[in-house]
Amino acid sequence: MALLEVKGLKVRVEEREILHGLTLTVNEGEIHAIMGPNGSGKSTLSHVIAGKPGYEVTDGEILFRGEDLLDMSPDMRAAKGVFLAFQYPVEIPGVSTMNFLRTALNAQRKARGESEYSTPDFLKKVREVSKSLNIPQDMLKRGVNVGFSGGEKKRNEVLQMALFEPSLCILDEMDSGLDIDALRIAADGVNALHSPKRAMVVITHYQRLLNYIVPDVVHVMSKGRVVKSGGKELALELEASGYTQFEDAA
Amino acid sequence: MPAVQETVERVKRIDVDQYRYGFETLIESDKAPKGLSEETVKFISEKKNEPAWMLQWRLEAYRRWLTMTEPTWARVDYPKIDFQDLYYYSAPKPKKTITSLDEIDPEILKTYEKLGIPLREVAMLEGVEPKPGDQDPARRKIAVDAVFDSVSVATTFKAELKKAGVIFMPISEAIREHPELVQKYLGSVVPTSDNFYATLNSAVFSDGSFVYVPPGVRCPMELSTYFRINERNTGQFERTLIIADKGSYVSYLEGCTAPQRDENQLHAAVVELVAHDDAEIKYSTVQNWYPGNSEGKGGIYNFVTKRGDCRGNNSKISWTQVETGSAITWKYPSCILRGDNSRGEFYSIAISNGFQQVDSGTKMIHLGKNTSSRIISKGIAAGKSQNTYRGLVTAHRKATGARNFTACDSLLIGDKCGAHTVPYIEAKNSSATFEHEATTSKISEDVLFYCVQRGLSQEEAVGLVVNGFVKDVLQQLPMEFAVEAQKLISISLEGSVG
Numbered sequence: 001m002a003l004l005e006v007k008g009l010k011v012r013v014e015e016r017e018i019l020h021g022l023t024l025t026v027n028e029g030e031i032h033a034i035m036g037p038n039g040s041g042k043s044t045l046s047h048v049i050a051g052k053p054g055y056e057v058t059d060g061e062i063l064f065r066g067e068d069l070l071d072m073s074p075d076m077r078a079a080k081g082v083f084l085a086f087q088y089p090v091e092i093p094g095v096s097t098m099n100f101l102r103t104a105l106n107a108q109r110k111a112r113g114e115s116e117y118s119t120p121d122f123l124k125k126v127r128e129v130s131k132s133l134n135i136p137q138d139m140l141k142r143g144v145n146v147g148f149s150g151g152e153k154k155r156n157e158v159l160q161m162a163l164f165e166p167s168l169c170i171l172d173e174m175d176s177g178l179d180i181d182a183l184r185i186a187a188d189g190v191n192a193l194h195s196p197k198r199a200m201v202v203i204t205h206y207q208r209l210l211n212y213i214v215p216d217v218v219h220v221m222s223k224g225r226v227v228k229s230g231g232k233e234l235a236l237e238l239e240a241s242g243y244t245q246f247e248d249a250a
Numbered sequence: 251m252p253a254v255q256e257t258v259e260r261v262k263r264i265d266v267d268q269y270r271y272g273f274e275t276l277i278e279s280d281k282a283p284k285g286l287s288e289e290t291v292k293f294i295s296e297k298k299n300e301p302a303w304m305l306q307w308r309l310e311a312y313r314r315w316l317t318m319t320e321p322t323w324a325r326v327d328y329p330k331i332d333f334q335d336l337y338y339y340s341a342p343k344p345k346k347t348i349t350s351l352d353e354i355d356p357e358i359l360k361t362y363e364k365l366g367i368p369l370r371e372v373a374m375l376e377g378v379e380p381k382p383g384d385q386d387p388a389r390r391k392i393a394v395d396a397v398f399d400s401v402s403v404a405t406t407f408k409a410e411l412k413k414a415g416v417i418f419m420p421i422s423e424a425i426r427e428h429p430e431l432v433q434k435y436l437g438s439v440v441p442t443s444d445n446f447y448a449t450l451n452s453a454v455f456s457d458g459s460f461v462y463v464p465p466g467v468r469c470p471m472e473l474s475t476y477f478r479i480n481e482r483n484t485g486q487f488e489r490t491l492i493i494a495d496k497g498s499y500v501s502y503l504e505g506c507t508a509p510q511r512d513e514n515q516l517h518a519a520v521v522e523l524v525a526h527d528d529a530e531i532k533y534s535t536v537q538n539w540y541p542g543n544s545e546g547k548g549g550i551y552n553f554v555t556k557r558g559d560c561r562g563n564n565s566k567i568s569w570t571q572v573e574t575g576s577a578i579t580w581k582y583p584s585c586i587l588r589g590d591n592s593r594g595e596f597y598s599i600a601i602s603n604g605f606q607q608v609d610s611g612t613k614m615i616h617l618g619k620n621t622s623s624r625i626i627s628k629g630i631a632a633g634k635s636q637n638t639y640r641g642l643v644t645a646h647r648k649a650t651g652a653r654n655f656t657a658c659d660s661l662l663i664g665d666k667c668g669a670h671t672v673p674y675i676e677a678k679n680s681s682a683t684f685e686h687e688a689t690t691s692k693i694s695e696d697v698l699f700y701c702v703q704r705g706l707s708q709e710e711a712v713g714l715v716v717n718g719f720v721k722d723v724l725q726q727l728p729m730e731f732a733v734e735a736q737k738l739i740s741i742s743l744e745g746s747v748g
Contacts, residue, residue, distance in 0.1 A: 050699075073707075078702070093719065143718070
């Protein structure tokens with residue numbers, strides 16, 4: 001069974017259709033890249049999979065391990081293993097990163113009927129994980145993303161990914177706002193988390209990120225549809241010739 | 251921090267969809283005739299067996315009140331109150347004179363049990379002493395004065411406090427037993443002519459707490475008063491007077507609840523604090539009067555005058571309030587910084603939901619030299635509520651070196667509520683340093699979605715964000731109450747997001 005199956009998905013935002021029947025299949029362990037120009041519907045797709053309010057699904061379905069994802073609340077989707085790394089992670093003043101991580105992790109575990117982590121067990125786990133990603137401990141004491149640099153915010157996303165152990169990670173424009181060093185660090189983190197059980201969907205505008213995270217499959221989106229899929233060489237082709245060749249196809 | 255987690259868990263366990271304290275206790279009560287006149291004032295004074303000077307004091311206040319008009323400058327809107335349509339005194343009818351908790355009407359004891367108020371000192375009265383070395387701070391002793399409608403029904407740990415020299419008793423008793431202290435201090439911070447509601451209170455106040463901490467004594471436990479309005483159409487006019495003599499320290503907490511009723515009820519309290527040289531008073535409030543229903547019907551009018559006088563040098567008064575209840579709140583706990591080097595603090599969390607209206611803040615009046623004050627106000631508005639911070643910071647001509655720092659932050663949840671900040675700042679000498687910061691923000695959909703994507707439910711997400719927003723103030727509460735307050739905050743905001 002596929003991990004994620006998106007079939008004939010049509011999505012509207014305020015009466016305007018953004019996705020016009022999108023189909024996508026992702027299997028365990030695969031890395032998919034979704035590329036496309038601005039406004040092609042890449043971010044909409046990631047938001048709808050994660051369950052962000054404000055989108056109306058008018059047709060099609062999204063199955064996650066065969067279960068209807070659209071029927072689940074966003075927090076339930078998270079508990080089932082869907083993780084969205086945000087393009088612009090938000091700041092939550094007064095809530096320490098450590099507190100946030102623990103509250104979220106235990107909420108997910110509870111939703112799955114697993115026992116919650118005790119404080120010592122949680123501390124042990126978070127230290128282990130942050131050490132393996134070279135994330136300094138003092139970052140955990142600060143308010144969630146408050147005063148973080150662009151690179152730190154993305155590393156915080158990677159840390160959460162490592163801690164929550166989702167089976168599907170969607171990385172929405174993870175390269176935006178990062179200089180090349182920060183990008184490399186974040187990408188290294190993502191690569192370290194890739195496993196035969198975990199699939200990654202990397203949404204990006206530029207080919208640049210794919211120098212660091214090498215995809216198995218590349219999809220090109222245009223005007224709310226996947227217009228072409230292929231191997232990693234497709235990304236290079238796009239870099240050379242641009243998106244205009246696909247405008248007509250859509 | 252685990253505390254937030256604990257809150258989230260606790261909230262889940264509680265049946266929250268309505269005001270938890272909205273029940274009514276069916277007991278017989280002894281009421282004054284409806285309406286207000288000199289006769290009413292005399293009736294109350296007589297009920298309390300008051301000395302003549304007290305009755306005179308009340309009557310003067312009453313006559314003054316007749317000449318006054320209600321203040322209208324606050325940003326609150328309500329129909330005119332008919333002061334003749336209220337009962338000014340209501341007491342549970344005692345079967346006989348009460349000498350111990352055991353003799354209190356079991357219905358009242360049950361009420362406090364339901365409210366979760368530690369009248370568990372019952373055990374103490376029965377001679378069950380806590381184990382020596384039991385230092386668990388969560389089980390620290392708290393002395394409670396319970397005020398039911400117009401009278402105090404129980405004060406616990408009185409004897410133990412007496413050993414330390416601390417007087418903690420209903421003010422009605424203090425008037426009889428310590429007239430010299432009451433006469434010296436009553437009305438010395440909030441004069442009988444102060445304002446419409448304070449003057450009304452001076453005429454008809456029925457009970458409240460009295461605290462005197464002698465020189466050099468650190469009060470051995472938290473003191474607290476629980477106010478409960480039960481009777482219909484009854485105003486509650488409590489009066490609290492706390493005196494910290496030279497070099498003493500006391501921490502006091504008040505909590506308030508009322509039954510759920512369709513009509514509005516008036517609560518017009520006066521609290522006076524006096525801190526002498528090197529003394530410190532920490533006064534915390536968790537106010538959860540019935541706020542009215544989801545259509546804005548019913549609820550308490552909370553029109554309260556609270557003021558502390560830092561009378562001595564190096565004295566300190568700190569107000570911390572968590573205001574979640576009441577249909578209308580009109581309340582400005584203030585500090586008069588009279589002594590040199592005295593310090594005033596005001597930490598406030600004011601939450602409004604539904605149709606609640608809050609106009610609250612503080613006054614810091616700098617009179618002495620090198621006085622300092624700090625104001626941290628967190629207003630949270632949800633539903634269709636209006637939430638106003640109104641504050642005055644003023645430095646007298648002779649208050650050289652006065653310093654103030656003010657930070658007023660407002661958080662909006664939804665788009666039908668309002669937050670307003672009205673600061674008044676006056677410096678009458680050039681050496682004063684005043685800082686004022688204010689922010690207004692909204693809990694954004696993006697922040698909520700971020701939390702929800704990480705596995706938190708929508709309500710857990712709101713609770714987490716709000717608790718983060720108010721963290722600086724929660725830290726000021728005595729630890730036992732901080733968790734309680736966090737829980738209350740989450741409950742108050744139930745249903746505030748669609």
